[in-house]
Amino acid sequence: MEFDGVCKAYGANEVLRRATFTLPGGGVRCLMAPSGSGKTTLFRVLLGLERADAGQIRGVSPGRISMMFQEDRLCETLTPVENVALVLPPSARRADVRDLLAEILPPDCLNQPAMELSGGMRRRVSLARAVAFPSDLVVLDEPFTGLDQATKEKVIAFTLRHRAGRTLLVATHGEDDARLLGAERINLVDVQDGGVGTA
Numbered sequence: 001m002e003f004d005g006v007c008k009a010y011g012a013n014e015v016l017r018r019a020t021f022t023l024p025g026g027g028v029r030c031l032m033a034p035s036g037s038g039k040t041t042l043f044r045v046l047l048g049l050e051r052a053d054a055g056q057i058r059g060v061s062p063g064r065i066s067m068m069f070q071e072d073r074l075c076e077t078l079t080p081v082e083n084v085a086l087v088l089p090p091s092a093r094r095a096d097v098r099d100l101l102a103e104i105l106p107p108d109c110l111n112q113p114a115m116e117l118s119g120g121m122r123r124r125v126s127l128a129r130a131v132a133f134p135s136d137l138v139v140l141d142e143p144f145t146g147l148d149q150a151t152k153e154k155v156i157a158f159t160l161r162h163r164a165g166r167t168l169l170v171a172t173h174g175e176d177d178a179r180l181l182g183a184e185r186i187n188l189v190d191v192q193d194g195g196v197g198t199a
């Protein structure tokens, strides 16, 4: 997947300025950047939720991207199993979804409506939904916020296990996250203006 000179401005605020970088197929990358510098905007353009002002994205189609947003975006009255099943083909077995979720969540919470879950549990349902969706590229926007270290390590192992060779792009502020993921870093500052200092 390749960003080639992608520009996006909101009025006079030039958020993406000829953003240029390549994600090798099957690679794991962390997108690192200070808050407010444009990571979410980059993802929104990638997903086709915002139209780029200029430039091109090649090598992936928006319908083949799994996305975990900064907000959990769960259906509040549905259980974790039902939330994940929503993004799967009707033939998907509920027992398989349950087994997947049980790898990172206490079994007791799998039948509770999402509105009754803790913040960290909700993050994990949202992550499992992104990982479960059949895609070519998995994009996670600050997926580990609110998780303690042990849970984060469990969740990272889960993510790597289930990405199944797909390209993985994770926005994070944590150097530790990048290390645990075994990811190379892409610094958004470096890939602006034509990608002068691409990691």
Ligand SMILES: Nc1ncnc2c1ncn2[C@@H]1O[C@H](COP(=O)(O)OP(=O)(O)OP(=O)(O)O)[C@@H](O)[C@H]1O
Pocket (backbone or CB within 6 Å): 010, 013, 015, 033, 034, 035, 036, 037, 038, 039, 040, 041, 042, 070
């Ligand atoms: N819909 C919008 N309209 C106007 N400005 C916007 C819009 N969305 C984002 N911006 C601006 O674009 C800039 C980048 O925001 P963005 O959310 O992409 O940053 P971010 O790197 O994801 O930040 P954070 O790490 O805090 O989530 C900010 O200055 C923000 O105010």
